[in-house]
Amino acid sequence: MVPTAYYIILSAILFTIGALGVLVRRNAILIFMSVELMLNAANLAFVAFARAYNLVSGHIFVFFVIAVAAAEVAVGLALIVTIFHDKKDVDVDEISSMKG
Amino acid sequence: MDLFSLVPLVVFFPVIGLLINLIFGQRLGEKGIGIVASLFPALSFVVSVLLAVALAQNPEGRTVPFLEWINAGEVSIPWAFQVDTLSVTMMLVVSGVGTLIHIYATGYMHQDVRHHGDPKSYKRFFIYFNLFIAAMMILVSANNYLMLFVGWEGVGLCSYLLIGFWFDKGKDGIGNAWAGKKAFVVNRIGDFGFLIASFLLFWQFRSFEFSTVFEQAAQAPQSVLLAITLFMLLGVTGKSAQLPLFVWLPDAMAGPTPVSALIHAATMVTAGVYLVARSHPLYIQVEQAQEIVALTGALTALFAATIAIGQFDIKKVLAYSTISQLGFMVAAVGMGAFVAGMFHLVTHAFFKALLFLSAGSVIHGMEHGLEHVEHDQRLRRSLKGHGHDFDVQDMRNMGGLRDRMKTTFWVYLIGAVALAGIPPLAGFWSKDEILAEGLHLNIPVYILLTITALLTAFYAGRQVFMVFFGSPRTEPPAHAVESSPIMTIPLMVLAFLAFFGGLLNLPSLHTFTDWLMHTLMLEEAGAAEAVGEAAAAEAAFNPTVAIISTVLAVGGFALAWYIYRRVTERQKSIPPARRPDDPLRPALGPVFTGMEKKWWVDELYDAIIVRPYKWLSQFLADVIDWRFWHDWFHDTVIAGGYRRISQFLSEPVDMGVIDRFANRLADSIQSLAARGRLIQTGFVSSYALSVFIGVMLIIGYFMVRLTIAR
Amino acid sequence: MTFELILFFILAAVSVAAAIAMLVTDNSVYSALFLILNFSVIAVFYIMLSAPFIAMAQVTVYAGAIMVLFLFVIMLLGGDLIKKPSTFRWQPPLAVFLSVTVLTLFVFILISGADFSPPPSMPLETGIGGPKEIGMELFNNYLVPFEVTSILLLVAMVGAILLTRTEKINTGGESTRK
Numbered sequence: 008m009v010p011t012a013y014y015i016i017l018s019a020i021l022f023t024i025g026a027l028g029v030l031v032r033r034n035a036i037l038i039f040m041s042v043e044l045m046l047n048a049a050n051l052a053f054v055a056f057a058r059a060y061n062l063v064s065g066h067i068f069v070f071f072v073i074a075v076a077a078a079e080v081a082v083g084l085a086l087i088v089t090i091f092h093d094k095k096d097v098d099v100d101e102i103s104s105m106k107g
Numbered sequence: 108m109d110l111f112s113l114v115p116l117v118v119f120f121p122v123i124g125l126l127i128n129l130i131f132g133q134r135l136g137e138k139g140i141g142i143v144a145s146l147f148p149a150l151s152f153v154v155s156v157l158l159a160v161a162l163a164q165n166p167e168g169r170t171v172p173f174l175e176w177i178n179a180g181e182v183s184i185p186w187a188f189q190v191d192t193l194s195v196t197m198m199l200v201v202s203g204v205g206t207l208i209h210i211y212a213t214g215y216m217h218q219d220v221r222h223h224g225d226p227k228s229y230k231r232f233f234i235y236f237n238l239f240i241a242a243m244m245i246l247v248s249a250n251n252y253l254m255l256f257v258g259w260e261g262v263g264l265c266s267y268l269l270i271g272f273w274f275d276k277g278k279d280g281i282g283n284a285w286a287g288k289k290a291f292v293v294n295r296i297g298d299f300g301f302l303i304a305s306f307l308l309f310w311q312f313r314s315f316e317f318s319t320v321f322e323q324a325a326q327a328p329q330s331v332l333l334a335i336t337l338f339m340l341l342g343v344t345g346k347s348a349q350l351p352l353f354v355w356l357p358d359a360m361a362g363p364t365p366v367s368a369l370i371h372a373a374t375m376v377t378a379g380v381y382l383v384a385r386s387h388p389l390y391i392q393v394e395q396a397q398e399i400v401a402l403t404g405a406l407t408a409l410f411a412a413t414i415a416i417g418q419f420d421i422k423k424v425l426a427y428s429t430i431s432q433l434g435f436m437v438a439a440v441g442m443g444a445f446v447a448g449m450f451h452l453v454t455h456a457f458f459k460a461l462l463f464l465s466a467g468s469v470i471h472g473m474e475h476g477l478e479h480v481e482h483d484q485r486l487r488r489s490l491k492g493h494g495h496d497f498d499v500q501d502m503r504n505m506g507g508l509r510d511r512m513k514t515t516f517w518v519y520l521i522g523a524v525a526l527a528g529i530p531p532l533a534g535f536w537s538k539d540e541i542l543a544e545g546l547h548l549n550i551p552v553y554i555l556l557t558i559t560a561l562l563t564a565f566y567a568g569r570q571v572f573m574v575f576f577g578s579p580r581t582e583p584p585a586h587a588v589e590s591s592p593i594m595t596i597p598l599m600v601l602a603f604l605a606f607f608g609g610l611l612n613l614p615s616l617h618t619f620t621d622w623l624m625h626t627l628m629l630e631e632a633g634a635a636e637a638v639g640e641a642a643a644a645e646a647a648f649n650p651t652v653a654i655i656s657t658v659l660a661v662g663g664f665a666l667a668w669y670i671y672r673r674v675t676e677r678q679k680s681i682p683p684a685r686r687p688d689d690p691l692r693p694a695l696g697p698v699f700t701g702m703e704k705k706w707w708v709d710e711l712y713d714a715i716i717v718r719p720y721k722w723l724s725q726f727l728a729d730v731i732d733w734r735f736w737h738d739w740f741h742d743t744v745i746a747g748g749y750r751r752i753s754q755f756l757s758e759p760v761d762m763g764v765i766d767r768f769a770n771r772l773a774d775s776i777q778s779l780a781a782r783g784r785l786i787q788t789g790f791v792s793s794y795a796l797s798v799f800i801g802v803m804l805i806i807g808y809f810m811v812r813l814t815i816a817r
Numbered sequence: 818m819t820f821e822l823i824l825f826f827i828l829a830a831v832s833v834a835a836a837i838a839m840l841v842t843d844n845s846v847y848s849a850l851f852l853i854l855n856f857s858v859i860a861v862f863y864i865m866l867s868a869p870f871i872a873m874a875q876v877t878v879y880a881g882a883i884m885v886l887f888l889f890v891i892m893l894l895g896g897d898l899i900k901k902p903s904t905f906r907w908q909p910p911l912a913v914f915l916s917v918t919v920l921t922l923f924v925f926i927l928i929s930g931a932d933f934s935p936p937p938s939m940p941l942e943t944g945i946g947g948p949k950e951i952g953m954e955l956f957n958n959y960l961v962p963f964e965v966t967s968i969l970l971l972v973a974m975v976g977a978i979l980l981t982r983t984e985k986i987n988t989g990g991e992s993t994r995k
Contacts, residue, residue: 009825009865017829017862019923021855023916024836029795030912036845036891038791040852043883044836047859050871054946058866063945063954069871070951071959073878074966078973080883084890085977091894796912803919810922 014055021048035087039080046076110161111169114188116154117198118244120147125237132230141213144233148209148240152202158195166625168192170250170318177253184315189250193626196449197247197381200456204373205240207597211464212236212365214593218471219363223273232272232363239265243374247381251315252305255382259301259346262375267291269370270362277361286358293355297345304338307331321388329393336389336396339382340403347379347433349407354709356430360422364467367422372429372463373456380433380452383440387627391443398549400441405555408434410706412562416569416691417702420500421466424570427705428526429459431559435541438552444544445627446612446620451537453619454608458525458534461601465519468590468598469574472512473499476583497583502573503689504583509575511587514595516575518602523571525605527564528660530653533608539656540612543649557659564660568667576672821865832858845891849884856880868946 025048028041050069057065124147128140135143162168168191177184220226242265246258271287305315311331312320348356359371383390383400390397408431415427432455439448477499498504509516525534538560545553579585612619674690692699832855839851856879863872955963
């Protein structure tokens with residue numbers, strides 16, 4: 008039996024890697040993928056706890072997260088495509104017209 | 108039907124008359140205006156007669172309240188009408204003689220407005236005339252001093268309006284207006300005295316009402332009463348033209364002749380006499396005041412009579428005569444002979460109004476003659492200088508009018524004889540009564556008045572002989588025309604009254620005395636003896652006095668005849684250039700000049716009072732008001748100082764401090780914001796970083812808490 | 818050291834490596850593929866955690882649909898996109914430092930006594946993770962969120978279509994999005 012703590016640590020590591028990706032990478036799509044990674048890390052933590060406390064609601068939550076993530080990806084990628092049509096570039100550093 | 112309650116109508120009938128003329132005058136035309144204006148005083152007369160009838164049954168009289176006028180705290184001054192024998196006497200005189208004069212005036216003014224070239228003034232004249240009657244009625248019917256004063260002021264106003272009726276004529280184009288102003292101003296001085304007296308009255312007696320005041324008169328301190336009566340005397344000298352405030356009356360002759368007749372002979376000027384008669388309970392308490400009043404009257408009488416002798420203007424003679432006769436009346440009521448004074452007031456109203464109106468008739472006749480002469484080439488040459496310079500009122504230009512104006516001559520003669528005091532005309536009885544009282548009560552006054560009586564007869568005769576006898580001295584009187592009936596008929600009525608007026612109070616009958624005594628005795632109990640004494644004295648007819656005065660009157664008249672007929676005839680032989688204009692001039696020399704120049708009273712007043720006063724007001728206006736107050740104090744001190752303060756506040760304080768502070772505040776916020784703006788880099792990654800840092804902090808906080816909790 | 822533990826460590830290492838590789842690779846397609854690998858490993862973890870349904874869902878939806886979508890878009894836009902030097906050159910090091918800090922924090926807390934009492938071991942077949950159990954829970958207690966989520970998916974779909982469609986109609990593009 009793998010202790011739940013190990014799963015949580017793994018989840019944490021994956022989460023930080025994902026966060027790192029969001030902060031460092033400049034390609035919009037890659038940033039997006041990093042976000043997916045973070046979500047997955049969270050899902051892993053959920054399921055681990057669900058198994059630890061024997062609650063099915065953890066699974067339910069993961070179910071919803073997956074659904075929402077799917078939706079979010081659809082819309083987000085549509086947006087990126089649209090922006091690319093305008094700017095011909097997915098470098099987020101270039102999209103700085105909101106500079107105040 | 109209670110006749111007493113009709114009394115407000117004596118005031119309101121003339122008011123209605125003037126309102127009708129005011130509103131509908133244009134449409135009524137001259138005839139209509141005249142009828143309306145004469146009708147309403149006649150109605151007042153009817154009411155006065157009815158009141159007299161009512162009084163005959165209830166001689167003690169009545170007070171008829173009309174409306175609440177002033178009601179403040181403990182002061183309550185109503186407008187109430189006093190109906191007693193004294194006031195009704197005055198009402199009868201005012202409305203009766205007033206109506207006759209109104210009728211006369213409708214004819215007189217018809218010619219006068221055309222002579223002055225302003226036919227539209229006809230309406231204005233009668234409006235003022237009716238207004239005067241109304242005001243005079245208020246005066247005589249008042250039951251308290253304040254209401255009396257309202258009427259007092261009202262008649263003063265009407266006098267002013269009517270004297271200056273032809274306000275753009277007269278000397279230098281404003282002579283008449285100036286005369287009106289003079290009347291008003293001099294009267295004001297008298298009014299001031301009246302006001303002070305009424306203030307003292309209120310202060311002492313806490314009321315203005317006659318009844319209240321007279322009841323308490325005996326208990327009041329002598330000094331206060333003396334002050335009251337003397338200040339009242341000041342008002343009397345103003346209104347009744349006594350020394351020293353008589354100077355306005357001769358100038359008042361600038362008004363049309365009916366005005367002179369009504370206001371300055373028969374009614375307004377007698378208001379002072381009425382006032383003293385009404386206030387008799389006050390006067391009999393203070394002997395010194397009585398003495399002063401009597402002497403004032405007597406001296407005025409003599410003084411004015413001397414001036415009358417030297418006057419050449421027909422109206423001026425009558426004006427000074429009025430002053431003189433008023434002096435008689437004032438002396439009488441001053442002595443305590445109230446009935447005598449009132450009696451003379453009534454008879455004087457008759458014959459003086461008659462004389463004035465007849466003089467008006469004479470003047471009209473002269474104007475007719477002048478017009479006739481001006482239009483005739485041959486006669487024009489006899490006029491010295493231009494026609495306008497010819498004075499139609501100068502007696503030296505008249506003469507021989509007896510043949511051309513017969514009616515006028517006869518009525519004038521009656522009036523003059525009455526004035527002189529020759530029996531059996533009215534003037535004799537009233538004047539004699541005063542003289543008899545004088546002998547009884549006050550010898551110096553008696554002497555003065557007797558001398559005056561002689562002079563009166565003299566100047567009356569002088570006037571008659573200069574105007575009507577002899578041959579015309581110039582052309583116009585030779586072509587004079589008698590006046591129209593509308594003027595001569597009132598003259599005849601007045602002549603009748605002047606002839607038979609003495610019947611009012613014949614020595615054995617004493618009708619008038621009894622009539623008046625109801626008022627004069629009823630007001631106070633304490634002084635009944637004093638008045639009763641006067642009554643007892645009046646009962647006795649003093650033959651000595653009567654004979655003396657008759658002899659003097661006839662003698663004066665005869666002297667006048669001698670000088671102005673005989674001597675003038677004799678002087679006809681002297682060439683015209685060296686012929687004296689008046690036989691008295693070479694006889695009396697400088698005395699005559701003094702009389703002619705009215706003893707230079709006006710010039711004296713001008714030098715002593717008017718000129719310094721004008722200097723003072725000039726000084727106050729120019730220096731004190733303008734230069735000091737306006738220029739310096741206002742402009743420099745207040746306005747300038749204020750401006751300097753606000754400048755100080757606005758520039759350094761407002762702009763410098765406050766604005767600078769506000770601007771700096773805005774600038775600092777702006778720079779702060781500019782720096783703050785740099786956070787918004789526009790880069791997604793830096794936003795994400797911020798989010799991450801925030802999350803980290805929160806988690807860190809929770810973890811720390813957990814650790815500590817464990 | 819049970820077999821399960823060893824398996825866990827191996828798979829964990831693979832997962833982390835794939836993740837880091839995803840970050841580091843220049844090629845976008847390689848990144849996507851590494852991510853797919855990561856997802857698959859996580860699916861295995863789900864199975865190890867007695868959540869078969871979720872594991873299947875992960876594979877089907879995540880690795881199967883979402884990542885395929887990603888690959889489509891990467892192909893559409895062109896895989897290799899420029900790398901210019903970052904404007905804020907201090908950002909990556911800072912990010913690394915922060916991440917490490919966070920991680921350390923996590924680990925520290927966990928190790929210092931977080932008490933997750935391990936349940937009695939369960940066989941793989943039985944347990945709460947089966948479709949039947951999930952279905953029971955979902956349709957009894959979480960019905961409304963379920964329905965709402967379906968609407969959400971609908972909205973996302975419509976939105977995606979709309980976003981990309983408007984582009985095509987106005988050839989000039991909508992500059993309002995700037």
